[in-house]
Amino acid sequence: MTRGYEQQLRIPIQELISADTTRCSKYPGNSGTSSTPVNVTTPKLDSTQERTDTVQTATRDENTHTSNLVRSENDQDRLDADQLSQCEKAQLDKLLKLAPCPAGVSIDALKVIQEARGWVSDTSLSLLSSYLNVSISDLDSVATFYNLIFRRPVGDIVLHPCNGISCDLMGGAEIRNTISQQLNIKPGETTADNQFTLIPLPCLGACDKAPVMIASKRLYENLDSTQTLGLIDALIKGNK
């Protein structure tokens, strides 16, 4: 069975969310629930580029994780809220029922918040701390350890080209340069329209398919510049 990187995390929040086919709205001003199931389908760039099940999620990279991300204050406010929504609380309650202690759900609780809000702000961290009865510092330690938990605002689509040695030997730097030039952003930055954020990550666990990139929670393999440009175009058009 093919498993996406979100399913590699310790507690199967993906399965929990999929079980009731709902997830919290990305924007707290909305109703708080969506009938859209979480997308776990296998993407294809071509017949040989299927999604891998070996993406690693727990590699720390402070340089890229804390880089300058460009987003307006209004957008930050839009994605933040001063209380947990009913949907968020329901998802957290499901996690708590399965865990032996509240701290055990930290990473998946952070994922719940990020799914709903796009990123994990200080306010969100404080709300989560109160709800789980886990200290802010403990939650922040978890959040900043995992590359795929964002402590700063990001664009709607986060591009994670691999900058590991295997990918670089196979042209990874060219992929990253192609993205930077096409979107006019440097690593750690977000496009002016908030559509894309570029955050290179170290080895994604698919060295045999190098160079690789995660985009919209999917892994794309054996990339070259032409394919990367095509992928960006497809993402802009909403076809990926």
Ligand code: FES
């Ligand atoms: S170095 Fe890129 S997947 Fe391992």
